[in-house]
Amino acid sequence: MNNERESIVTIDVSNVETKNQLHLLLKEKLEFPDFYGENWDAFWDAITGLVSPLPKKIIFMGWSELEKNLPRDTKIMKECLRNYNNDFPSWKSEFLFN
Structure with missing residues (x-):
């Protein structure tokens, strides 16, 4: 995300059928690096170190x-995002699950 946080990112997950598709979509939309491991541990590492902070608002x-x-x-992802806000209050993001 460079050094400036994008204010709002919308991610359309309505056609995602596999975990792999989900991770590839997250990688693209949240600008994770090419070496992103496409699993939940890698997701946590990406949002807390590689691309942090996340956009101010992410709409799913x-x-x-x-x-x-x-x-x-979806449970794991919500837990990661909730932990992100709890662990990094100065980076707090709003997550909308529509």
Whole structure:
């Protein structure tokens, strides 16, 4: 994200059917580096060190579809994002799951 935080990023997750697709989409939209490991440990490392801070607001469109397709992964991702806000209050982001 360079040094300036983008204010709002919208990520359409409505057509994501696999965990791999989700990680590739997150990598693209959140500008993770090429070496991003495409797993939840790598996601945590990316948001807390590689690309931090995240945009001020991230809107996930089609969240209910993603929850149906990937219930375990959506829980893990929400937990990572909640922990991000708790652990890094000066970088706090708003996450909307639409």
